[in-house]
Amino acid sequence: MSKLRAALFIALSLAYPLVVYLALGRFEPRWLALLLLALALLRAIATRQAVWLVAAAGAAVLALMATIFNQALPLKLYPALVNAVMLAVFAASLVFPPSVVERIARLTEPDLPAHAVVYTRRVTQVWCAFFIVNGTLALITALWASDRAWAIYNGGIAYVLMGSLFAIEWLVRQRVRAAHRHD
Structure with a gap:
């Protein structure tokens, strides 16, 4: 099951730009920020490496900015x-x-x-x-x-x-x- 989860995570990570692009006209950026935060947290948890924890923190800042300002730029x-x-x-x-x-x-x-x-x-x-x-x-x-x-x-x-x-x-x-x- 963990291989399936890893494959899904990789696929979603690779598809992130396409998912954001397709969703931008349908959902507010603040809701897409949840996807960004989820991806970053999943990567940090999966790897358990300090660098990805830092990256997750950076993604959290981007997600927070997208949420507060409801703008797509932080997602991009x-x-x-x-x-x-x-x-x-x-x-x-x-x-x-x-x-x-x-x-x-x-x-x-x-x-x-x-x-x-x-x-x-x-x-x-x-x-x-x-x-x-x-x-x-x-x-x-x-x-x-x-x-x-x-x-x-x-x-x-x-x-x-x-x-x-x-x-x-x-x-x-x-x-x-x-x-x-x-x-």
Whole structure:
């Protein structure tokens, strides 16, 4: 049952921009703030990590603002908040190693060779750059774009870009592994 709940949570999180966009004309922003707060609290409870508790607090502030002012902007700022949190997590891991990508890699390959540690650090840096660009675009679309443009970017294009980065990194990783097989 917990896998089903996790899958539903992931699906709802991914659909957040689309759900907000479709609901904006039908419900007041103050009611949609409940969705934002629920998502943030579920993520914080599910992960039990301090960073997601901080993110939940940030989402709670956005939800409170949406409730008090009955405006959609705080709801639209959530993707920018998530990118900022992810940037903080990945950047902190560069300052306090091992990097996030190295930790993930060690789940399947505990004895990473030195060149792989260097590679995972570089990939973590690339993800930091991605979160900066994606978060900036999420912020720009929230502040200055139409609701539709915001939903298209944050609920579609951002995911395509993320998937593309995953795919490109996987291809690069295969080449790096092939180059180091003889070492």
